[in-house]
Amino acid sequence: MSENTAELEANKMSENPVIQKIFEKAIKNQEPFLGYEESRRVLAEIGIPFNKTKLVTSEDEAVKVAEEFGFPVVFKVVSPDISHKTEIGGVKVGIQNPEEARAAYKSIMESVKKHKPNARIEGIMVEEQVSGSELFVGVTKDPQFGHMIGFGMGGIFVEVYKDVTFRLIPIGVSDAYEMLQEIRGKKIYEGYRGRPKADPKELVKVLLSVSQFIENYPMVKEMDINPLMVTFDGIKAIDARIILDLEYAEKNKKD
Ligand SMILES: Nc1ncnc2c1ncn2[C@@H]1O[C@H](COP(=O)(O)OP(=O)(O)O)[C@@H](O)[C@H]1O
């Protein structure tokens, strides 16, 4: 293999203070689900690239930030009590102008109130809208075998296509490259019909970072990055979710 292993190796990060603080708070509050915002912060710390976003708390601010970012933008509800945002009308893509931004803001708030009246709403995430192919990177914990990393075609149809390949964690560089080859839809992120072409090195780096992260933080029970978008500007994570194993964290607490 011609790739430089050292270059691809994920950073050591077992004592990252930002991650530590977020996990400690979750454990203290007995809250296994890290919200959208916190999951993104954790993953940003391990070097996963994200799209540009800003959390706002009013309609006026949402419009102002949307104008700063430049249209089109995406609005998304941010709540620790909502993990599947689209299902309850919490995501609006393709917002083209200030009027649409106001309408989208109102529509998200109304829809969330209707479907999840007791959800704590931290605000609305204003996001740069990116286009490209949607991939998925996830981790699950098998009670017998331990943590597995999954990679495949993503987006809201991940359950429909089930085009995903798995490995036990930890994985090495060659495992990661193999995983990229095992997806039926791989043509799509290899630049099919003018679509953006993913840099395999960048994808491998994401997979290795996730594997290393789980090695360092085995109290993570489940996580997913979905979608991980292949754009003309490189790979960008759009959505993230982390679930902690509180029982494990409690048992393995450092004093
Ligand atoms: N910033 C964005 N740019 C482009 N598409 C987006 C963006 N954010 C969300 N989407 C689209 O909306 C879908 C759902 O958004 P997501 O943040 O994944 O919410 P959830 O999975 O909780 O419903 C994504 O799979 C993607 O197709």
Ligand SMILES: [Mg+2]
């Ligand atoms: Mg998602």
